[in-house]
Amino acid sequence: xxxxxxxxxxxxxxxxxxxxxxxxxxxxxxxxxxxxxxxxxxxxxxxxxxxxxxxxxxxxxxxxxxxxxxxxxxxxxxxxxxxxxxxxxxxxxxxxxxxxxxxxxxxxxxxxxxxxxxxxxxxxxxxxxxxxxxx
Amino acid sequence: xxxxxxxxxxxxxxxxxxxxxxxxxxxxxxxxxxxxxxxxxxxxxxxxxxxxxxxxxxxxxxxxxxxxxxxxxxxxxxxxxxxxxxxxxxxxxxxxxxxxxxxxxxxxxxxxxxxxxxxxxxxxxxxxxxxxxxx
DNA sequence: CGGGATCCGACGGGATACTG
DNA sequence: CAGTATCCCGTCGGATCCCG
Numbered sequence: 001x002x003x004x005x006x007x008x009x010x011x012x013x014x015x016x017x018x019x020x021x022x023x024x025x026x027x028x029x030x031x032x033x034x035x036x037x038x039x040x041x042x043x044x045x046x047x048x049x050x051x052x053x054x055x056x057x058x059x060x061x062x063x064x065x066x067x068x069x070x071x072x073x074x075x076x077x078x079x080x081x082x083x084x085x086x087x088x089x090x091x092x093x094x095x096x097x098x099x100x101x102x103x104x105x106x107x108x109x110x111x112x113x114x115x116x117x118x119x120x121x122x123x124x125x126x127x128x129x130x131x132x133x134x135x
Numbered sequence: 136x137x138x139x140x141x142x143x144x145x146x147x148x149x150x151x152x153x154x155x156x157x158x159x160x161x162x163x164x165x166x167x168x169x170x171x172x173x174x175x176x177x178x179x180x181x182x183x184x185x186x187x188x189x190x191x192x193x194x195x196x197x198x199x200x201x202x203x204x205x206x207x208x209x210x211x212x213x214x215x216x217x218x219x220x221x222x223x224x225x226x227x228x229x230x231x232x233x234x235x236x237x238x239x240x241x242x243x244x245x246x247x248x249x250x251x252x253x254x255x256x257x258x259x260x261x262x263x264x265x266x267x268x269x270x
Numbered sequence: 271c272g273g274g275a276t277c278c279g280a281c282g283g284g285a286t287a288c289t290g
Numbered sequence: 291c292a293g294t295a296t297c298c299c300g301t302c303g304g305a306t307c308c309c310g
Contacts, residue, residue, distance in 0.1 A: 017250040020175065022196025029256055030249040031171045036162070037283095039169050040155065052292050061157025063284050068293065078259025089291040090290085099255055106244045113241045114165040115152040120234055121164055124213025187272055198304050203273065224271040225310085274309075281302075289294075 032077065037062065037070040039107045042096065045080070046104055049095035079103055167212065172197065172205040174242045177231065180215070181239055184230035214238060 017026040032038060037059075044050065044058045056067055071094060074080040079100035085091040096104060152161040167173060172194075179185065179193045191202055206229060209215040214235035220226040231239060 017253050019246050019249055020179070020193055020195060025257065026250045026253040027171070027175075029253050030174060030246060033249065034169045034171055034174050034245055036166045036169055039165060040162075044155070058155055060155060064293070065285090066283060069283090076260055076263040077256045078263070079256075084292095087291095090293090092292060099252060102252070103248060106241075106248045109241045110169055110245065111154050111165060113238060114154055114168065115161045117234060117237070118152050118161040118164050121212045121214075122160060125211055128211040128213070199273070200305090201303060204303090219272095222271095225273090227272060272310095274307105276307085277305085279302105279304090282300085284299090285297085287294105287296080290292095 029077075032073060033079075033103060033107070034110075037066050038074065039111055041067070041070050041074065042079070042100065042104050042107050043111050045094060045096045045100075046108065049083070049093040052092050052094070055094065074100070164212075167208060168214075168238060168242070169245075172201050173209065174246055176202070176205050176209065177214070177235065177239050177242050178246050180229060180231045180235075181243065184218070184228040187227050187229070190229065209235070 018024055019027045019030045021027065033042075040059045040062070041055065044055055050058070052067070052071075055071075056062060056064065059067070071080060071082070075082050075094075079097055081095050081097055083093045083095065085093070153159055154162045154165050156162065168177075175194045175197070176190065179190055185193070187202070187206075190206075191197060191199065194202070206215060206217070210217050210229075214232055216230050216232055218228045218230065220228070
């Protein structure tokens with residue numbers, strides 16, 4: 001059961017969305033799409049559809065619980081499609097939607113940034129911790 | 136006390152960083168910078184330094200605990216500087232560093248994406264929930 | 271003003287076991 | 291293969307009180 005009716009939603013929609021506002025739905029969305037697992041899942045689907053087990057392999061260390069949970073949330077938000085192929089055993093493919101590919105561009109930049117700047121951050125941490133230790 | 140020595144870190148650094156790998160430090164960094172509070176704090180500092188109370192006001196709904204915790208983490212990672220001006224009462228300013236401004240570009244895109252696509256996502260959710268309800 | 275310290279509930283998230 | 295269900299623990303995160 002949705003917490004808001006479509007009419008209520010449309011009324012809200014007339015005001016600008018601003019994630020700095022506490023109750024703005026765009027902040028909830030920000031909470032969703034930012035975050036480790038969403039970022040890794042979306043970027044993992046960059047080169048086309050993947051099966052569940054393939055995703056689990058690409059994203060090393062993810063538990064099935066978090067993988068399933070994240071995929072469901074992304075599917076519900078219209079960012080990923082879930083295609084079941086009846087067979088034995090069953091085959092399930094996940095693929096980015098149009099809007100999902102749009103998000104991919106943004107999230108891929110975040111992931112790439114982490115990988116590009118991790119060394120500087122590691123050095124900064126070392127310096128910070130050293131300064132704290134002497135104090 | 137750091138969990139790795141500088142020598143160990145440097146040894147690791149010779150291998151490429153890939154956030155898809157479970158133990159890669161860049162995934163820890165991804166975990167840090169992705170996430171609601173980090174994104175909001177960094178983007179809030181886009182137009183220059185802000186005081187603690189100003190940050191708390193701009194980022195509506197943030198508790199002091201999370202604001203302080205997030206600011207400390209960003210400072211430790213070298214993304215934000217903390218400047219204390221001795222006075223009564225004390226004045227503390229937070230400002231993005233060079234690398235912090237670099238991150239801002241990426242995170243601002245994430246925040247903007249949320250605000251731009253929230254309506255489509257809301258519609259997708261409604262459709263998804265409706266489909267689930269009838270099943 | 272800019273926090274630190276503490277308590278506590280809620281949820282994130284891993285491990286394991288079971289199913290169609 | 292692709293999940294679901296359950297247990298369990300750690301952390302997230304808010305509320306409150308206190309301090310320099």
